[in-house]
Amino acid sequence: MVDHFSIWARQTAQTELETPLPRRWAHSQGVARAATKLATLTGSDHDLLFAAAILHDVGYAPRLAVTGFHPLDGARFLRDEHQADERLVRLVANHTFALLEAEERDLRTQLEAEFPILDDQLLVDALTYCDITTTPDGTPTMALARIAEIVSRYGPDTVVGRFIQRAEPEILATAARVERALAAQPR
Structure with a gap:
């Protein structure tokens, strides 16, 4: 059976990212x-x-x-231009502890009001895990290495650098939860 939702999502991301941001597109495919x-x-x-x-x-x-904060800009695009599934929009808006970065940008109130975080912890954790265990080039990595790469690329005193360092304990705890859940799956 063809999953039209997944095909639409892939085509939409490819249209927006492949040409202007090929490395970001490679990362998204890896995620x-x-x-x-x-x-x-x-x-x-x-x-x-x-x-x-x-x-x-x-x-x-x-x-x-528009705002320069990609979770908010992406969620608004999906909601406003595509009338996308609300759960999808909220996952995009809140991926990888976006609320903490939103605080750094004085956008937390806006993000929370428009796109409340899902109460499905497994989905939120799974998306964070996929993002934080994928390099900018789309290859698998470990969460700690990815955090170090982000700090190195952006700098420790930038908005992104401060956010990712602040979020590190939560990110590592999330990765550990997902890895435990995967290990507990029947083989």
Whole structure:
């Protein structure tokens, strides 16, 4: 059976990212590949996780960057231009502890008001795990190495550098939860 939701998500992300931001597109594809490995964990929500994974960074697309905060810009694009599934939009808006970065940017109140975080901890954790275990080039990595790469690329005293260092304990705890859940899956 063809999953039209996943096809739409992939085409939308590709249209927005492939040409202007090929490295970001490579990362998004890698995050989506990581999501496919969590299918047994996320069950009936697997298509939703895949869509969120491939679209999580769509807000970086130059034509969509209104606030400069990609989770908010991407979620608004998906909501306003595509009338996308509310759960998808909320996952994109809140991926990888976006609320903490929103605080650094004085956008937390806006983000929370428009896109409340999902109460499905497994999906939120799974998307964070897929993002934080994928390099900018789309290859698998460990969460700690990815955090170090982000700090190195952006600098420790930048908005992103401060946010990721602040979020590190929560990110590592999330990665550990997902890895434990994966290990507990029947083989």
